[in-house]
Amino acid sequence: MAEEHKSSELQDIKELVDELYNYRDCYFETHSVEEAARKQEDVTLELEKVLKKLQEKEDSYKHKAEFLLLKGRCLSVAPDFSVAAEDCLSRAVKLEPGLVDGWNTLGEQYWKKGDLMAAKNCFTGALQQSKNKVSLRNMSMVLRQLPAADGDTHGKQVMESVDMARQAVQLDVADGTSWYILGNAYVSLFFSCGQRPQFSTQALSAYAQAERVDRAAACYPELHFNRAILFQYEEMFGSALGGYSRAAALDPGWPEPAEKEKQLMEYLNNVTELCQKKGKVKARRLRSMLSNLSTSSLGPCSSPDFRSWTGRVGSLESRPSSSLTHGLNGGVAALGKVVFSLASQDRMAFTFGMVDSEETCVVVMVYNTADSWGVLIGDTVVVPEPRVKRHSITHKDRSFDFKSIRVDSPLFLIVNGRTQNAQSLIVTSVSYKPQSE
Template sequence: MDKKEKHDDSSSNKIQEEMCVLEDNVKKLYEFRDHYFEHHAIEEAALKDQRVQDKLQETIRHFHNFDCSKMKPEARARYYYLLGRAHDVLSSHSPEAETALAKAVKLDPQLVEAWNQLGETYWKRNNVKEARNCFQGALNKKKNMVSLRNLSILVRQEHVATHEEKVKNIEEGLELARQAVEMEASDPESWMVLGNAYLATFFTVQQNPRTLKLAMAAYKRAEADAVGKNNPDLHYNKAVALKFEEEYASALEEFARACELNPSWDTPSSQQQQLIQYLDSTMDLVQSRGRLKAKKLQAFLQSIETKQLGPYEGGQYTAPNGLSVKLRLQPLSSLQTGINCEVVVLGKVICSVRNDDSVPFTFCLMDKDKSVCTVTVYNIASGKGVIIGDSVAIPEPFVTHVSFTYNSKKYSFTSIRVDNPLVMVVNCKKVGRDKLA
């Protein structure tokens, strides 16, 4: 081997060693960010962003001590990818990250990691079209979970003209998220994206409680990892799912946890306050019987008659599975937690409960014994809910007895959940399909 070959080998080894050092420093930067709360108290959450910024500056100094001009294109591409990835550690857009990553993919168009990272920088400045091109291009080069989960989010967020197109995108996003999880079942971020995809399916395709359970199962898998456990986005999304499962106490705790982990993020706090207002209003309206005057309430009580059961007056009905089910009229006070088989309840609508969310439609129902409960109705079209004075019959009601204390206030009321409005009888008639969302 001549002197030139020895020199080239020595130079190549040195570059490899230095690149390994850079890789290690960038890895440590992301570990510092992602594992921050394993080494710092929750009270130091407000200091996290500045500390990550300081760690970034420390990491960048290693790059400044490195001359990449004499490297081969592939090595230089790797250098710029690592530099760009370091700059992209913050939640805000970094022009330095975008510049470095653009150089990386130009030097080595096959560098999938750089395409994915570049896509994230475009995304941070709301250039969704270019972000999607980057993720799709990376996926075309090599199937990978980062491209899959990012495309899952972008496809679901895409603005489309019709509801049918939206449903199609939600279903495509769900499939992409499933594929991401299949590629690496231990990745917490992919599990969180899958949970979000199920949540989007609940709101857009059908408000099915089973879909919420699938979302919660995915969030629990994400939370099993230390990185997922301390992710404010995860706790926020989990809180949303719990709210629509009507697990109100747990939802409030998850919103609070998201606030603790990211004190500068206002959305969890505002959502928590909205839920508290909804619960306060529900309690007030149940206890005050809709704030109706005694004369009005008495008139409603006297107007409740068994003929208002409509098709259920005969003591049976045909269930969604086609089977004939016997029914007996029972007072609200006798309802048990869960599904009350072979039971029908009847009452008058005494008020609706204001809700900043369009889902569910909530009203208070009073029966012949003056017992009052709330009814939460899912899958009903906006503006198609019941009004004060309507008679409502509900077969085999699914009941929750809400009872918990939060911030020293006791919440206690009975709630009936109706996932399929078609089973309700309003003013002697079954709810029609024209009322469905």
Template sequence: MSAEEQLVDTVDKLYDFRDNFICQNGIEKAAEKDKLVNLKLKEVLSSLMPLESKCPKTIYFLHYGRALNIIPEYSKECEDFLSKAVKRDPSLIEGWNLLGETFWKKGDIQAAKDCFEGSMKRERNKVALRSMSMVLRQIKCSTAKDNINNVIKSVEIAKGAVELDAVDGLSWYILGNAYLSLFFATDHGSKTLSLALGAYEQAEKVDDRSKYNPDLNFNRAQACRYSESYEKAFAGWQRASDLDPKWQDPHCRKEELLKYLLKVNLLVKQKGKVKAKRLHGMIASLNKKAVGLLSPENLVDKNVKINQVSISELAEGANPEKVVIGCVVCNFADVAKVPFTFAMVDKKGTCCAVTVYNLAEGKGMIIGDSVAIPEPYFNSVDITLPDANQTKCAFSSIRVSNPAMLIVNGKKVPEDHRAFVTASMDAQN
């Protein structure tokens, strides 16, 4: 083996040690991963130094910098080595990609973008494409429109990386993140979340190591939380915590959702704790006016059929040609901004939760409002919460992706009450 081959092989084995750490050592060792990778890095750097005089300078700078780049934090020494490598040979695609990752860690997004663009000018490659997808989602734009355009472009670029190599788990993971960002940046609904979840699933299918990626598990849990698959969300955050015990975000998200579900579960059961006399008055106030434009006499197209039904008559999933009417008994703005959640009772006194996405802050429904929901998407929540008491959580829920379809107090929700989703991913990719 030549000195150059030995150089490359040593650094390759360092990355193999990191990328397969959980597979080879078990999840019980997860808390020690960073420390052991850093120790392995020191060993590798020591073994590389005697090779410097035996290798071409450019190649040595490149792979010494590649070794330093394995740590998640920015390294000035790493930047210096990689900068020397691409300065000596500007055609080094791998060098530009590694230098771009270093600038990313440094927080210099524009410099990172320049590096990845430089790489793609020389050859369209999956590493630069998926890195550009990440960069575009981090660029701070002066307008919401520009931000949305960047996110849409990031999805297309991430698709390009997958097209170049359909069995690269990391490219599928980045595509999943791009779809998830699209959900957070636009008024797209559950379809976008399904695309994100599909990409994460494909990442694990093509590369078993993806299962041990804490960020993938965290982001997939985020997608599950907003698709209201709560058990999967809890499982994903727990998995992310197990894989990276020092990371607090999964635990925080788990506690936030626990608090939310416990309160929704309690107040739906108690019908918002509204006193019996007032509740009776609320139910009695529900009349034809609450349907507004959806009443037969107000429909422009007389061929359209909208049948008023009670909550108990709703089927799981979509309910076409049906409308359910209720009176708001409480909302949960104090425990979750996205989705805006309230509880309502129908004419029969049945209570359910309603989750409304893309509603502008401060424009939510208040106690006493009548709400008509056409073609409601119905879900029965029935899970055991992972809290100390293993609380049984069971309530009915209606999901509303577009608030413009709602009729509140007999009137359509104004356009200015709509807003893009403003929750965040928190993971870095």
């Protein structure tokens, strides 16, 4: 009878700890976004209540693995590393090595501590006990953060990370956290393995699925922030601004989303203003700059043997921006003079304005540039087979409207009649926020 009573008491404690996690993870189901600044304080208060009830039972259960696990889980609800949680969880898995939750939660504590290898060992240990979604997605995250000797090793780790996240999703397709972590894995794959469009599409699809199946996941500030970074890289600026703004609202204590939103707003404002004013170049100087703009300025692009970045072989015909259509413009080239440039922001893109023979200014965004690469006012630039986009963005009562050309590598450009050397290219990498545990 005593054993039945103890089992019942431990079940009651487990329900309290589960409710604590539910309170944290589903906070915005019972609170408005305006209360976001109070979330951590409210979670801490709930933690203290549950901890007090645990302490009342400690003398009876302090040597039982299940109680130590529950206390360790309770302490682990806080965002920072806890020595007490590590101690409880270490003792729990020593007493009962088959405790999958124990290994997972201990691994999360090591991760918070910054000991990635110890975290990985814990998740591996949990997977040896049973294949479970928590260990798989934690392994996915750790693999992406482990240091790598070289790019190939890192690429393999990222591929393995994607596989782990996929397996976690397959175990429970209704778990938004697993979908979110799969989205992050695809973002890493996109930036580390050739920026293939399908990886970006798969990342955005996974994030959308996380929101669709799980209201709690839809309130992860990290989801909105990480997706906004990808939106920004894909030049979906309105969506990026919305994502940064949502992340900042959901976690007011996290400064980076608001900073990113402000930076992007300033960037779009500068681009719009400089484009409208043609870089503030005086009319007489502009006419002088454009006077020597002719088909001879096409350089290598005028050769019948020219191979463009799309793989097409043949000479290209110069076209003013007014005759360029949305999307890829095959068989033609955009030609103009540089009238302004903006330093790369967060290594996203080197941006410059180019005025064509009709004195129309178009923005050119060049990705994967080395810090040392750039163009100067007055340079002649040819963009073979340009990809054109019209941006019309409204955010927080501010509007931005301009036409741009996207160039994925400086090697695709002709500057002052010359192709660019390999030293001008450095593959962009971006940092994003991993899921808080």
